[in-house]
Amino acid sequence: MEKFVQIEHVGQTFDTKKGKFVALRDIDLTIKKGEFIALIGHSGCGKSTLLNLIAGLTLPTTGVLLLEDREIGGPGPERAVVFQNHSLLPWLTCFENVYLAVERVFGAKEGKAKLKERTAAAINLVGLDHASAKYPHEISGGMKQRVGIARALSMEPKVLLMDEPFGALDALTRAKLQDELMKICEATKATTVMVTHDVDEAVLLSDRIVMMTNGPAATIGEILEVNLPRPRQRLTLAHDPAYIDYRAAVLEFLYEKQAHVEKIAA
Amino acid sequence: MSAMTMDGDFGTKKPVDRNTHSKPGAEVAAEPAKETKMEKTATLPAPVAGTPFGEKLTAFGRAILPPTLGMLILLCLWYVATMKGGSIPGPAQTWEAAKVLFADPFYRNGPNDQGIGWNILSSLQRVGIGFGFAAVVGIPLGFILGRSKFLADMVNPIISLLRPVSPLAWLPIGLLVFKKADPAATYTIFICSIWPMIMNTAQGVQRVPQDYLNVARVLALSEWKVVTKILFPAVLPYILTGIRLSIGTAWLVIVAAEMLTGGVGIGFWVWDEWNNLKVEHIIIAIFVIGIVGLILEQSLILLAKRLTKESS
Numbered sequence: 366m367e368k369f370v371q372i373e374h375v376g377q378t379f380d381t382k383k384g385k386f387v388a389l390r391d392i393d394l395t396i397k398k399g400e401f402i403a404l405i406g407h408s409g410c411g412k413s414t415l416l417n418l419i420a421g422l423t424l425p426t427t428g429v430l431l432l433e434d435r436e437i438g439g440p441g442p443e444r445a446v447v448f449q450n451h452s453l454l455p456w457l458t459c460f461e462n463v464y465l466a467v468e469r470v471f472g473a474k475e476g477k478a479k480l481k482e483r484t485a486a487a488i489n490l491v492g493l494d495h496a497s498a499k500y501p502h503e504i505s506g507g508m509k510q511r512v513g514i515a516r517a518l519s520m521e522p523k524v525l526l527m528d529e530p531f532g533a534l535d536a537l538t539r540a541k542l543q544d545e546l547m548k549i550c551e552a553t554k555a556t557t558v559m560v561t562h563d564v565d566e567a568v569l570l571s572d573r574i575v576m577m578t579n580g581p582a583a584t585i586g587e588i589l590e591v592n593l594p595r596p597r598q599r600l601t602l603a604h605d606p607a608y609i610d611y612r613a614a615v616l617e618f619l620y621e622k623q624a625h626v627e628k629i630a631a
Numbered sequence: 632m633s634a635m636t637m638d639g640d641f642g643t644k645k646p647v648d649r650n651t652h653s654k655p656g657a658e659v660a661a662e663p664a665k666e667t668k669m670e671k672t673a674t675l676p677a678p679v680a681g682t683p684f685g686e687k688l689t690a691f692g693r694a695i696l697p698p699t700l701g702m703l704i705l706l707c708l709w710y711v712a713t714m715k716g717g718s719i720p721g722p723a724q725t726w727e728a729a730k731v732l733f734a735d736p737f738y739r740n741g742p743n744d745q746g747i748g749w750n751i752l753s754s755l756q757r758v759g760i761g762f763g764f765a766a767v768v769g770i771p772l773g774f775i776l777g778r779s780k781f782l783a784d785m786v787n788p789i790i791s792l793l794r795p796v797s798p799l800a801w802l803p804i805g806l807l808v809f810k811k812a813d814p815a816a817t818y819t820i821f822i823c824s825i826w827p828m829i830m831n832t833a834q835g836v837q838r839v840p841q842d843y844l845n846v847a848r849v850l851a852l853s854e855w856k857v858v859t860k861i862l863f864p865a866v867l868p869y870i871l872t873g874i875r876l877s878i879g880t881a882w883l884v885i886v887a888a889e890m891l892t893g894g895v896g897i898g899f900w901v902w903d904e905w906n907n908l909k910v911e912h913i914i915i916a917i918f919v920i921g922i923v924g925l926i927l928e929q930s931l932i933l934l935a936k937r938l939t940k941e942s943s
Binding site: 420422439440441442444445446448450452454456457465466469470520 | 842843845846848849850851852856860861864865
């Protein structure tokens with residue numbers, strides 16, 4: 366398989382009032398095209414920092430990140446981000462929020478009608494046709510997050526980056542959106558990197574789970590390959606011994622090998 | 632966001648709070664239709680209870696009663712204080728004088744004797760012009776200072792130095808530059824209005840949530856799109872606060888400036904009536920200035936509410 370995203374010897378240091386803070390060190394990871402990667406770890410382990418590095422929102426202190434052999438030097442629409450708190454613009458309707466992205470990416474070569482068609486298609490993909498004309502404050506948290514996903518997908522990004530996209534949702538809504546996301550990723554063959562702290566979510570969705578050690582100076586602890594056939598069904602998987610083993614492996618990493626979380630989080 | 636703009640409102644605080652209460656709840660907002668339907672079915676079969684109307688009445692009373700009472704007490708105090716005569720006229724005398732004065736507010740007997748209507752209008756015109764210029768200069772300047780830390784660090788000490796200076800201290804400079812009283816007064820309005828506009832706009836730009844800016848960065852939006860689609864809507868509530876603060880000061884300053892420059896205007900009129908020793912008129916002028924200031928401020932609050940409601 367070709368190397369799509371390459372992360373080579375990446376480290377990230379922040380300047381704080383108390384001096385230098387090493388958030389990440391020695392990160393090496395190669396992501397294949399079409400792969401679904403979950404980044405998991407305790408809070409404060411730098412998962413989001415790593416995601417921001419791939420997004421180009423921050424630049425690494427050491428090392429280099431490549432996308433299709435070209436250095437990531439800043440943020441760009443080919444690496445769309447679904448933010449943790451949806452980040453929809455409150456003064457634009459759902460349609461306008463997505464349209465803003467579509468217009469930016471395809472506005473130069475396509476007419477207005479085509480752009481609107483793309484926007485409508487993206488909103489349709491996440492099942493929100495009826496809420497298209499609504500403002501973000503008029504819809505529920507789960508719907509907002511779906512608009513965020515529609516906005517990201519509408520740009521037809523090379524990599525879809527998701528920062529705990531379902532973290533703020535209730536369990537039922539989360540399960541529903543996970544199922545939807547699985548379908549969308551299978552249909553679009555999107556390369557996806559998702560930050561999560563939900564073990565089930567990671568096992569259910571991912572091809573590989575990247576488990577990170579506790580910060581400061583966090584790095585990749587283990588990488589777990591999830592060889593479960595797709596399409597995956599959450600109900601059948603619940604009794605699947607392989608699924609249970611994967612789940613146990615992640616839990617073991619999080620709660621035995623990296624257990625001293627309270628001290629670090631505080 | 633609208634709650635932020637409303638910081639420091641006195642009278643309108645309550646209704647504003649109620650509005651924001653019902654607004655931001657995204658989950659709640661999904662089913663207001665259901666709620667009202669349920670209310671209807673609940674109240675229809677039992678009209679005897681009649682609580683909604685009674686509740687409304689008491690709510691209305693609660694909103695109206697304290698201010699009315701306050702006004703009455705003020706009038707009583709005024710009446711008692713001036714009962715024994717003296718140089719300050721009582722409420723009744725002032726009322727009589729006001730009736731005569733407002734019977735013909737728009738007369739003109741030469742440049743120094745005009746109706747109170749003309750005086751108010753020319754004061755408002757000065758405020759409008761000075762204020763308009765301040766908005767045209769101050770808001771873009773605020774945007775620039777909010778976007779560039781270097782420029783902000785450069786200009787902030789100058790602003791800190793000049794802002795506490797009474798706008799009236801600028802009046803001689805204005806007279807010197809413009810050689811005429813009228814533009815000089817307008818110029819003091821400009822000076823006093825511009826600071827809140829710059830500062831609030833700049834602060835609003837700095838406080839635009841990082842999330843929105845991250846969206847702009849990921850989309851790699853052009854600077855024009857960033858300004859029109861993200862910065863301006865996000866900063867609008869702050870701009871409106873700046874406008875409201877500065878119109879308050881502008882109205883304060885114009886009275887004093889006109890006392891010094893003369894001509895036509897409510898401030899000049901107060902001074903003129905003092906020279907004529909018509910104390911009733913001075914008291915009337917105080918009320919008029921207060922009421923006009925109140926109307927200016929309230930209409931801006933209303934405008935702010937409407938604009939932010941549309942945008943959020």
